[in-house]
Amino acid sequence: MRSCAESFSDYALRALGRDYGANLLPRGLDITLCDQLFLIGGGLLWNIYFAGVALVIGFFLAVGVAVARFSENPLLNRPAGAFIFIFRGSPLFIQFFFFYSAFVLLPRSGIDIPLGFITLTVNTSALTTAQVGGVIVLVLNTTAYSAELFVGALRSIPKGDLEAADAYGMSGFTKFRRVVFPSMLRLAWPSYTNEAIFLTHSTTLVFLSAFPARQQSGEAFYYARYFVDQTFNPFVAYPIVAAYFIALTLAIIGIFGLANRRLNRHLPQAIRPRLRFRPTYLR
Amino acid sequence: MFSFCTDPSILPDWQWFACYLTNATHLQFYRAFGVVIVLLAITAPVALGMGLLGALALRSRFWPLNWLGKGYVNIVRGVPDIVFFLFVPIALGQGIEWVMHQINCPDWDQPIRQGNDFIVCREAKVPPVNSPAWVRDIYAFGMAVTAFALVFGAFVANTLYGAMQAVPKAQIETAEAYGMSSRQAFRRIVLPQMWVYALPGLSNIWQILIKATPLLFLLGIQDIVYWARELGGQKTSLFAYPHPDWRMWYFLGLLCFYLFLTWASERAFARLNTRLSRGQATAAGERMRKAAAA
Numbered sequence: 001m002r003s004c005a006e007s008f009s010d011y012a013l014r015a016l017g018r019d020y021g022a023n024l025l026p027r028g029l030d031i032t033l034c035d036q037l038f039l040i041g042g043g044l045l046w047n048i049y050f051a052g053v054a055l056v057i058g059f060f061l062a063v064g065v066a067v068a069r070f071s072e073n074p075l076l077n078r079p080a081g082a083f084i085f086i087f088r089g090s091p092l093f094i095q096f097f098f099f100y101s102a103f104v105l106l107p108r109s110g111i112d113i114p115l116g117f118i119t120l121t122v123n124t125s126a127l128t129t130a131q132v133g134g135v136i137v138l139v140l141n142t143t144a145y146s147a148e149l150f151v152g153a154l155r156s157i158p159k160g161d162l163e164a165a166d167a168y169g170m171s172g173f174t175k176f177r178r179v180v181f182p183s184m185l186r187l188a189w190p191s192y193t194n195e196a197i198f199l200t201h202s203t204t205l206v207f208l209s210a211f212p213a214r215q216q217s218g219e220a221f222y223y224a225r226y227f228v229d230q231t232f233n234p235f236v237a238y239p240i241v242a243a244y245f246i247a248l249t250l251a252i253i254g255i256f257g258l259a260n261r262r263l264n265r266h267l268p269q270a271i272r273p274r275l276r277f278r279p280t281y282l283r
Numbered sequence: 284m285f286s287f288c289t290d291p292s293i294l295p296d297w298q299w300f301a302c303y304l305t306n307a308t309h310l311q312f313y314r315a316f317g318v319v320i321v322l323l324a325i326t327a328p329v330a331l332g333m334g335l336l337g338a339l340a341l342r343s344r345f346w347p348l349n350w351l352g353k354g355y356v357n358i359v360r361g362v363p364d365i366v367f368f369l370f371v372p373i374a375l376g377q378g379i380e381w382v383m384h385q386i387n388c389p390d391w392d393q394p395i396r397q398g399n400d401f402i403v404c405r406e407a408k409v410p411p412v413n414s415p416a417w418v419r420d421i422y423a424f425g426m427a428v429t430a431f432a433l434v435f436g437a438f439v440a441n442t443l444y445g446a447m448q449a450v451p452k453a454q455i456e457t458a459e460a461y462g463m464s465s466r467q468a469f470r471r472i473v474l475p476q477m478w479v480y481a482l483p484g485l486s487n488i489w490q491i492l493i494k495a496t497p498l499l500f501l502l503g504i505q506d507i508v509y510w511a512r513e514l515g516g517q518k519t520s521l522f523a524y525p526h527p528d529w530r531m532w533y534f535l536g537l538l539c540f541y542l543f544l545t546w547a548s549e550r551a552f553a554r555l556n557t558r559l560s561r562g563q564a565t566a567a568g569e570r571m572r573k574a575a576a577a
Contacts, residue, residue, distance in 0.1 A: 028399055089545040090538045091494040097508065098538055101515070101530035201363040208365070208501060221365065228373070231399045238370045242362040 002026075004034040011035055015042040017217045025216055025223075028230060036227050040240050043220035044248065049131075050203040050219070054138035055196055061143040063181070066150030080147070087144030092137075092202055096209035099137045103127040130211035138206075142199050146188075149195060153188035154180070186263045193256040197249055220244055291523055303524045312510035316540065319496050319507060322428065326492065329432040334439025341444045352440065359437035368498050371430035372423075376409070383407035420504075427502050435492055442484030447473055449480040451564055479559040479568075486552040493544050497537075511537055 002010070007026075014021030026035045069080035087095070106124040113120040126132040157180060165179040204221035207213045213222055220241050227237035287294065288302040303309070340352025359367065381395060384407035391404050405412060410422045450473050458468035500508035515530030560567040 031399075085546075086538075086542065090541040091497050093494075093497045093500075094508070094534060094537050094541060097511070098531065098534035101528070101534055105528060105531060201365075204363055204365050221363075224366075225369065228369075232401050233396070233399070234370050234373045234377075238366055242366050245363050245366070 002030075002032055002035070004032075007032060007034040008038050011039040012042050013045075014039060015045055015217050015219070015223070018215045025226065026230075031227060031231055033236070036223075036237055036240055040220045040223045040227075040237065041244060043218055043223045044244055046206075046217075046219035047200060047203045047248065050135060050138055050206060051196070051200040053135050054142050054199060054203075057139045058142035058146060058199075061139065062146035062150055065143060065147035066154060066184075067176075069147060069151045070154045084144045084148055084151075087141050088148060092141050093205055093209055095137050095141060096134070096205060096211065100128065100133060100210035103133050128211075129214065130206050134206040134211045138199065138203065141202075142195065145195050145198075146192060149188045149191045150184055152191075153184040156187055157183045182263070189256070189260050189263055193253065193260070196252055196256060200248060200252060201245065299524075303526075306524065308510070308514060311505075312507070312514055315505065315507045315510050318424075318504070319499075322424075322431070322496055322499065323492065325428050326431045326435065327489065329428065330435035330439050330488075330492070333432055333436025334443050337436060337440025338443035338447060341440060342447060356437045356440050359434055360441065364434050364495070365498065365501075367434050368430050368495075369501060371433055372426035372502055375426060375429060377401055379409050380407050383409060423502065423504055427499055427504060430502075431492070431495065435488060435495075438488045438491075439485065442481050442488065443477065445484070446477040446481035450476050454564075476563065479556075479563050479565060482552065482556050482559060486548070486556075489548060489552070490545055493541065493548065497541075507537055507540075 010022035011026070012021070014025070025039070026032070065080050065083060068076040069084065071077055103124070106127065108125055111122045111124055113122060127136070161179055161183055162175075165175045170178060203219060207218045207222040208225075216226075218226075224237040224241040228234050231237070285298075285302060285305070287298055288306075291299055291302050294302065337352050337355055340348050341356065343349045343352065380401075380403045384391065384395065384403040387406040388404035393402070395401060395403060410418045454472050454476070455468050458472045459465070463471065497506070497508050499506040511533035512530060515528070515533035517528045518525045556567070557571075561571055562568055
């Protein structure tokens with residue numbers, strides 16, 4: 001039997017690959033409770049990576065899509081609406097499968113994009129890995145969901161705020177940057193917090209769908225499933241991964257709560273919207 | 284299927300596709316779409332029932348029942364649901380076998396969990412050892428329905444509880460002033476009226492339920508995802524219908540199927556909402572009343 005310290009050095013960072021721990025995962029009767037705790041905990045690094053990268057990129061894209069969706073120009077409005085409909089109306093699980101099988105079909109050697117003065121080679125083999133391809137799917141998905149939230153917020157910006165901006169002589173980008181964008185963010189923030197939580201929860205689907213876990217380096221739920229397959233005992237690994245996710249959820253609520261305080265700092269204490277955790281669901 | 288399908292390798296394109304898309308495995312693929320619809324049709328009422336029970340438990344003034352309801356709703360909602368979808372079938376399966384084992388083999392002296400094995404006596408196996416394949420399929424499907432109903436029941440319970448609270452208090456007081464008992468008032472006033480308040484939440488949950496159905500694949504059921512992977516994979520010339528990797532097109536088909544499903548149910552819920560808003564003390568109901576009066 002391995003001691004707890006040994007399993008820590010073997011498996012705490014094993015999720016990053018073979019170079020960071022033991023060569024093989026523990027198997028069969030050799031599995032200890034510490035192995036499960038550390039391996040699943042190490043897998044959480046990938047959940048944080050997937051969710052973090054997707055949220056940061058998705059946020060900026062979502063603001064763009066939301067503004068396009070809200071504009072009165074049908075050339076902007078229609079495509080944004082279609083994008084939101086496609087990614088919100090279909091299951092993320094199927095989106096993973098679809099994009100993976102599309103990425104596999106791309107030529108291995110990469111695609112050359114001639115830009116006139118320079119030829120850009122897109123590395124297509126990276127697209128079939130979860131670390132790049134999976135993140136792209138997550139980005140597209142969270143962009144659609146967040147854009148829908150932001151459109152709702154844009155619709156409910158108080159008329160008085162916009163009139164005040166006009167009265168100050170602001171227009172165009174200045175008005176957007178100083179009035180529209182902060183109000184939109186403030187109004188959408190509670191639901192955006194929930195979106196961040198769902199996105200984090202749905203990072204568990206990355207390796208369950210088509211994307212392969214190279215060198216058995218996967219996220220937390222991948223390892224939990226591995227342990228349940230090995231020990232045929234769902235009462236240890238699944239509660240561990242559930243507890244980790246509850247902790248992660250609480251951390252997200254904490255961080256987003258700080259941002260919420262800052263966004264609402266100009267409002268009187270009594271009417272500041274409070275963050276409420278309403279965990280729903282998967283997509 | 285068609286008479287000209289005997290040797291597909293010499294057929295022109297359109298006949299080749301007609302034969303390809305109607306061969307035996309494709310018919311199984313089409314049947315799997317039916318499985319999704321059946322799952323939705325069974326799970327939705329079961330989850331609604333679970334949700335109603337959960338909401339009643341949440342409302343109950345009898346504290347053990349109240350705590351049971353709160354525990355159920357909060358635990359299910361706090362944990363990523365995919366954990367539940369995989370946990371419930373295997374945990375429930377082992378639980379049933381354990382109970383059967385205690386009943387059927389009381390004088391069994393070995394422990395049930397030996398190392399990494401879960402060993403119960405032969406009589407305790409569920410489904411029974413020699414049962415035919417369709418019994419096993421039904422059992423696996425029943426487990427999936429249970430897992431879905433448990434998770435979505437908790438969501439529904441929360442929505443219905445909120446909806447019951449949203450029915451105007453004055454109406455319940457009026458009912459009591461007319462001499463109804465609180466049970467009568469609940470049955471005659473709250474229960475018929477809460478649906479209009481619950482509908483936005485329920486429609487949301489329904490959409491999520493639709494989008495959760497591909498997870499059947501993870502429970503080892505031969506659903507549309509399974510068949511799309513099987514059929515779409517590259518087929519060499521050993522097969523009757525050789526083709527390159529077409530998985531992308533199959534998954535595109537699934538994507539369209541789900542888009543259609545969510546689009547259609549969105550419209551259906553919009554209609555239902557107008558229907559339920561008639562005569563209600565809400566803004567939508569008021570607007571309809573004014574339109575009718577004008």
